[in-house]
Amino acid sequence: MPGAETFRASADAYDRLVGRYSTQLASALIGFAGVELGMRALDVGCGPGALTAVLAERLGPEKVAAADPSEPFVEACRSRLPGVNVVVAGAEALPFPDGTFDATLSQLVVNFMRDPAAGVREMARVTRPGGIVASCVWDYAGEMTLLRAFWDAAREVAPERAAVADEGVVMRWCAEGELADLWRDAGLRDVRFGALVVSATYTGFEDLWSPFTTGIAPSGAFCDSLDENVRAALHDSLRRRLGVGDGSFELSARAWAASGVVPGSSEECE
Numbered sequence: 270m271p272g273a274e275t276f277r278a279s280a281d282a283y284d285r286l287v288g289r290y291s292t293q294l295a296s297a298l299i300g301f302a303g304v305e306l307g308m309r310a311l312d313v314g315c316g317p318g319a320l321t322a323v324l325a326e327r328l329g330p331e332k333v334a335a336a337d338p339s340e341p342f343v344e345a346c347r348s349r350l351p352g353v354n355v356v357v358a359g360a361e362a363l364p365f366p367d368g369t370f371d372a373t374l375s376q377l378v379v380n381f382m383r384d385p386a387a388g389v390r391e392m393a394r395v396t397r398p399g400g401i402v403a404s405c406v407w408d409y410a411g412e413m414t415l416l417r418a419f420w421d422a423a424r425e426v427a428p429e430r431a432a433v434a435d436e437g438v439v440m441r442w443c444a445e446g447e448l449a450d451l452w453r454d455a456g457l458r459d460v461r462f463g464a465l466v467v468s469a470t471y472t473g474f475e476d477l478w479s480p481f482t483t484g485i486a487p488s489g490a491f492c493d494s495l496d497e498n499v500r501a502a503l504h505d506s507l508r509r510r511l512g513v514g515d516g517s518f519e520l521s522a523r524a525w526a527a528s529g530v531v532p533g534s535s536e537e538c539e
């Protein structure tokens with residue numbers, strides 16, 4: 270569970286770092302999972318609520334619930350989405366009865382769970398037989414451009430410390446196909462695996478850099494822990510690697526997604 274505690278932080282900082290990809294990613298995940306009008310859905314590890322918001326817009330707030338262990342994120346999600354039931358809870362112990370939802374989703378969360386196997390089993394428990402469980406995780410080692418470039422720059426300026434913090438190395442369930450194995454091991458059926466590619470725009474390099482200095486997420490926490498001169502070298506290396514300057518630009522990001530069906534008696538009705 271590297272870094273889960275780094276999300277007990279401001280929703281605004283999260284929105285400016287990784288959250289700027291989250292709404293587009295939410296639409297892609299919902300499409301991949303096959304969430305449809307009329308379904309009841311749960312967002313596990315909702316953060317400030319990007320996926321929750323897209324679910325509420327499509328299904329209606331009364332059909333959507335959300336959970337996250339970070340109190341500031343739950344507060345932000347509640348205030349942004351009145352009418353959605355948002356609870357403080359981790360994936361490993363969801364406070365909902367068996368079979369409550371037609372679809373249980375989580376976005377960019379499985380690799381932060383204390384016990385991912387238990388978390389996915391719990392997501393399946395609160396989903397009805399025949400319902401959907403789906404998640405996605407960043408391709409940290411490959412084509413999540415922002416974070417890959419950040420850790421490559423970090424390995425240049427602080428090699429020893431970055432080697433043991435690089436999310437492309439330390440995060441499990443983020444290599445191609447790995448998430449699907451977790452889904453099968455949790456007993457889910459008809460498991461599908463795929464890539465979701467999204468993008469985000471920046472007004473210039475400082476727009477990209479400033480959220481790292483807030484200490485949010487593992488990358489921000491790493492940045493925050495550096496001496497001033499090493500942090501300045503990281504800033505310059507990242508800018509050079511991305512090849513961007515003061516003008517606006519766009520970066521793409523790839524996430525791996527897995528989806529499966531909860532086994533049980535109503536499967537035949539699907």
Ligand SMILES: C[S@@+](CC[C@H](N)C(=O)[O-])C[C@H]1O[C@@H](n2cnc3c(N)ncnc32)[C@H](O)[C@@H]1O
Nearest residue numbers: 273276291314315316339359360376377382383
């Ligand atoms: C990268 S953020 C993703 C937030 C949101 N889903 C999004 O797509 O923007 C990771 C989230 O996982 C949450 N988290 C950490 N440990 C968790 C756990 N055991 N169960 C559920 N969520 C957890 C964090 O609090 C944080 O909100």
